[in-house]
Amino acid sequence: MIIDPKTLEAAPEPQDAPPAYEQATTSSSAVPEKRPEPTGPSTPNAAQLGLGFGSKAKVPSSPTASAWFWSSFGMASKTDKDVKATVLGLVRDLVKAGSSPDAISILQSCSEACRARSLSLEAILQEPSIEGHTPLYWAILKDPAPSEGQISLVDLLMSFPLTPASIQDARQACLLNSDDTVFQRLRRSPGCAGLSPTDELLLGSPPQDRVVVENAEGDHGAFKVTLHFVHFQKRMRVSRTVRAEFIARAGSADGRQYKPGSWIVAVGLVDKSPMTHLDSRLVINPLSTLTTIKSDMPSASSSPSTVAGWASRMTAGTPRDGRPPIVVRLKSSSSQLGEHDFSDATRRRRAVGVLADSPGGAGLEFE
Numbered sequence: 001m002i003i004d005p006k007t008l009e010a011a012p013e014p015q016d017a018p019p020a021y022e023q024a025t026t027s028s029s030a031v032p033e034k035r036p037e038p039t040g041p042s043t044p045n046a047a048q049l050g051l052g053f054g055s056k057a058k059v060p061s062s063p064t065a066s067a068w069f070w071s072s073f074g075m076a077s078k079t080d081k082d083v084k085a086t087v088l089g090l091v092r093d094l095v096k097a098g099s100s101p102d103a104i105s106i107l108q109s110c111s112e113a114c115r116a117r118s119l120s121l122e123a124i125l126q127e128p129s130i131e132g133h134t135p136l137y138w139a140i141l142k143d144p145a146p147s148e149g150q151i152s153l154v155d156l157l158m159s160f161p162l163t164p165a166s167i168q169d170a171r172q173a174c175l176l177n178s179d180d181t182v183f184q185r186l187r188r189s190p191g192c193a194g195l196s197p198t199d200e201l202l203l204g205s206p207p208q209d210r211v212v213v214e215n216a217e218g219d220h221g222a223f224k225v226t227l228h229f230v231h232f233q234k235r236m237r238v239s240r241t242v243r244a245e246f247i248a249r250a251g252s253a254d255g256r257q258y259k260p261g262s263w264i265v266a267v268g269l270v271d272k273s274p275m276t277h278l279d280s281r282l283v284i285n286p287l288s289t290l291t292t293i294k295s296d297m298p299s300a301s302s303s304p305s306t307v308a309g310w311a312s313r314m315t316a317g318t319p320r321d322g323r324p325p326i327v328v329r330l331k332s333s334s335s336q337l338g339e340h341d342f343s344d345a346t347r348r349r350r351a352v353g354v355l356a357d358s359p360g361g362a363g364l365e366f367e
Contacts, residue, residue: 080117080119083113083114083117083119084114084119084124087110087113087114087119087121087124088124088127088129090106090110091107091110091124091125091129091135092129092130092135094106094107094135094153095130095135095138095139095142095153098139098142098153099151099152099153099154100153103151103153103156104151104156107121107156122160122161125157126162126163126165126166128165128169133169133173134166134169134170135157136154136157136158136162136166136169136170136173137169137170137172137173138173139152139153139154139157140154140170140173140174140177140179140182140186141173141176141177143177143179143182154182154185155185158170158185158186158189158190159189159190160190161190161191162189162190162191162192163191167186167191167192170186171183171186174186174247175247175273178247178248179247180211180213180246180247180248183245183246183247184211184246187245198238198239199235199239202231202234202235202238202239203230203231203235208230209227209228209229209230209244210226210227210228211225211226211227211228211244211245211246212225212226213225213246213247213248214226215248223248225246225248227244229242229244236263245270263354263355263361264352264353264354264355265282265328265330265352265353265355266350266351266352266353267280267330267350267351268350268351277332278330278331278332278351279329279330279331279332280329280330280331280351281327281328281329281330282327282328282329282330282353283325283326283327284325284326284327284328284355284361285325286325326355326358326361327358328353328354328355328357328358328361329353330351330352330353331351332351
């Protein structure tokens with residue numbers, strides 16, 4: 001994820017920010033009268049900070065930040081364990097407060113303090129330190145809408161590579177919240193793309209696929225999912241698998257296309273999703289339909305209304321060349337999705353549709 005440096009420059013300083021240098025030198029004899037000028041760049045990059053704050057973030061130099069941290073919390077003579085406990089306490093307070101304008105400055109100071117003790121802030125932030133879960137888990141559950149131009153705590157905690165355990169914890173939080181918007185941000189965050197070695201060679205970077213979920217009003221559980229895969233046919237021919245995940249009505253679904261001989265599409269449940277029946281249709285529009293709206297495809301930061309409008313145009317367009325869309329019905333049998341089965345490695349039932357059963361579907365792989 002990329003955070004706009006301009007947003008960081010506009011972030012207000014915390015209320016208990018470090019005192020000015022002149023004030024610090026006159027009020028404490030423990031601070032040297034003169035500090036050497038920094039020998040490196042004045043603004044550390046994301047790798048130096050251990051957090052994805054961008055290369056133009058305004059952060060204090062290491063001596064000032066460390067001195068403020070030690071003096072503010074009395075940590076200068078404490079052990080690494082004490083420093084870690086203090087950092088965890090600050091992070092817990094941030095999670096309780098939700099998205100705070102002070103979050104960036106506080107985490108930057110924590111990063112400096114950890115680096116001074118050769119501690120990894122990334123590792124500390126991914127420990128299940130708050131009631132058996134990671135700070136990211138609780139931040140997702142609360143996830144208040146940030147103010148205009150403000151970076152949310154969720155984005156900050158997803159700005160560095162996450163461990164598999166942290167990803168699983170965050171996925172569960174998204175499922176509990178039925179929050180597909182945050183779930184898609186999680187899937188685009190560092191370390192979550194999960195590309196196979198073949199896709200890494202083929203694409204070079206995580207593909208900017210689009211997954212848009214629209215839940216229908218009422219209690220009948222209907223929803224629509226719009227999928228836009230980058231280089232779909234190339235990925236199918238080479239990798240033989242294209243995968244998308246989404247959350248709808250508190251259920252996490254997993255859609256996979258694979259080629260055991262003919263192209264099929266399979267939909268199943270993942271994680272701890274409750275069992276459910278499924279009756280749906282997969283609609284594949286001709287390329288000529290997609291090109292008419294490709295130019296205004298929304299970015300990852302677009303508003304939900306913008307994304308929903310784009311999804312509606314995706315599914316409502318009329319092919320210019322007269323070719324009908326490919327429609328594949330996906331319906332569960334008498335058994336519900338989620339019940340155990342021995343049909344594949346997941347041991348869960350899937351609804352499967354064959355593209356060749358739809359007019360035009362058989363020739364898709366050859367176009």
